[in-house]
Amino acid sequence: MANPSGWKPSVERGSGAGTSGGEVGAGGSTRGLALEEPLLFEQGSKGRSGVSLPAAGTSHDPAKEIPGELLRGEIEGMPQLSELEVVRHFTRLSAWNWGIDTGFYPLGSCTMKYNPKSSEALARLPGFASAHPLLPAEMCQGALELMWHLERALSEIAGFAATTLSPAAGAHGELTGLMVIRAYHVSRGNPRKKVLIPDTAHGTNPASSALNGYEAVPLASGSDGRLHPDAVKAAMSEDVAAIMITNPNTLGIFESHIAEIAAIVHAKGGLVYGDGANFNALLGIARPGENGFDVMQYNLHKTFATPHGGGGPGSGPVGVKEALVPFLPLPVVVREGERFRLVTDPRERPQTIGKVREFWGNVGMMVRAWAFMRELGPEGLKRTAELAVLNANYVRAGLRGAYDLPYETETLHEVVFDDKAQKDTGVTTMDIAKRLIDHGFHPPTIYFPLVVHGALMIEPTESESKETLDAFVAGMRAIAEEAKRDAEAVKAAPTRPVRSRLDETRAARKPVLRWTPGMKIG
């Protein structure tokens, strides 16, 4: 991103497909040689295969043991490819993708930080990768020890009594946390009916509430982007099981009334659930468990740098205060002297909600997260939060004036702008996002949170250098200028990727969700 050739941070109309690509985007984008790649099922030749299998060492005919109606031969339609064909296929597909390793990925509330390569190598140590989940305890002490350390560290970092590692993702953590809350209320005689959710919340919050049989009650946030005690007081009753609060919220604003809000909820016997999606801002800075929260899910694939993998796997451990510990799902890892053990028998935990996932959770993600934490240590964790907040505020300062900032309130790790300043040009948030792609940046989260019309939600994370942020700000500013001068060029974006804007309406009206022989699209 050092700009040695002195290119200008602008992309001119027509500089995309079909041109020699003389212009360079603010993120360094040009056009390269991109190869069209058919589906796996549209290539290859009869009889090819890409594996080397041993001989069976015996001849047993399945037809002698299994009823004929249950047997099948080769599956029509499966690919027939050599190893190289498969390798080229996926290598070419990868080149059509954008990852953190490719460039800046400022997706708000997604915390797209760098995923350390050492974590990947450590997760692949055979001792972890090849361990069967049902190994006798004496054969898997290392995995149990790692889980125990991770559980203790997560509980310490957010200030909880104990943490379950079982949930497989953030939304799964929410579901689990609400199940724990429900079990707590049931143990006191009444599961209650409602969950309060501020209007800045992720869609998973109301969906998780509904799955638990709770009615989701939206709460309006104030004109400063914060949730105010009065709004909570007005909605709070003994029908309310919990309030779900993301802190900092999805505007990047710290819910500074949290202690008072928690007191209001607790006074009526309700509990406070924390959506930990934005916990990166608070590492070593504040502990939710000391700030009124009773339950919180951590997103290891956000805060603790495990890769997001194009849509998972994640890991969503849930920390709880002392009173809720008996309700945590199984298993629980315990240390007995020098020995570690999984508690799986509900007789040892009679109030447990039970199991929420098969086996013990996404242990591979736990190995990566623990590696990240061990490399950072206490100072590194705090420094992470500080630099994440510095980076977000630096981008905020850089974009001020070029884009409308709907809330002047101070922000932490992310900031939300909108497209109000571009309104007269006809350029929308969607156009800005797509034009950023031409410049060589992944767009921010767009049209979320819902309280901001045309939101552009930017979270740089601590991973990014000042030069990258400068280039991004330059790109965003170039787009704002271009919108005034040549709105159509912005609306035509993106021109540089292998595909231009895709017809999502057609995809939904005439769903084609799998390959079929002779399939014809376009």
Next chain:
Amino acid sequence: MRYHPHTPDDVRQMLDAVGAKNLEELFRSIPEKLRLRRDLQVPPALDEIALFAEFRRMASRNQVEHPPFIGAGAYPHHVPPAVDQLLLRGEFFTAYTPYQPEISQGTLQALFEWQTMVCLLTGLDVANASMYDGATATSEAVLMATRITGRRRIAVSSALHPEYRKVLATYLASTGDEVVTVPYDRDGRTDLAALEKVVDQRTAAVVIGYPNFFGVIDALPEAARLAKKAGALAISVTSEAVAFGLLQSPGSLGADVAVGTMQSFGNPLGFGGPAPGFFAGRDANVRQMPGRLAGATVDKQGRRGFVLTLSTREQHIRRERATSNICTNSGLTALAATIHLALLGKRGLSELARLNFARARLLRDAMARAGFGLRFAGPTFNEMAFQVGDAEAVIARLARRGIAAGVPLSRWYPDDPSMKGALLCTATEVHDPELIELFAQAVRS
């Protein structure tokens, strides 16, 4: 800190730009009484060499020298190195959910290919982009069945994986739906006479393992017929997906939904996760399905491309009325499975399945020679339960030799005294004939 690019000079300049005197000032929106004013009590930072030493120490405390003879929902298989090398391309593993399709065509096309493979293997019309695991996929399938039928009662085979049944019970704790557990018969199959008695006009779904937890190829066609007659959905659950290379697809046998895990393709055991849960169903029910769907469309120039579609079912649009709360799923592990299945291909998958079948026969024969018969007479694929006397003692004895022998069925079926001596074992392509022989001898002595 190598992951923090900021030099002291960068920090200074950036603080100036935002108008703050120091980093501390950036947090002034947090009330002082809510601040943590001590260091976190977590272990000190490690350099990379020390980090590797520490993780190697822990890894060495897991005994994985021999492939385990344990299946029970997670199966040891050989994964060709090409899978992991492709998976490690940062464009795949450091990508987010493909919300910006123009620069996510790699992930989207691969998901479309995964969905197609799941359809081909299960014999169903439509599959989603993956679930967390087999157990939660099963729970989501049951919830879908209650939405579609408007009924509240679920008939679940007791030969379905016990972990899946436990997770289902947790998911249903707050819905008020009722699970009726159907016993297994002497052959290790779901007791069809008992099933027929409980399936009626109030039944939303019949849930059956295929193969089931005992490794037995269960009576899916019969169960599906009973479900259909009552207007309920037949849900087929598979945790050893290599079986699809030998066994007729659930869809062709009458299942309306097929769920489970594809861990066996491309994914290491990893102490139980992550691995790709799968979910396939009929076209008619697609709008009730949970999870993401990749679909084909065209771009402005009319070129084929892929997008996430039918998202009005999902939480980020529909919020509390969504079909599920699932957001992040198991994308990268689904990609691993897709790559492995692409390498196997039409012939390789069939061969691998027959190889697994054969190796399990070697195990059965070796165990028979060592004096151990089968617990169940029903047909099996690559997993079966043996009568070994004291299963827990056998496991403890073999553990001392570094061999993971299997799992005792009595752990999950404590109320059935006849399960006392039953040891559930698997044999796959990674168990060579010599190791199988050694294992059988070790169980005896």
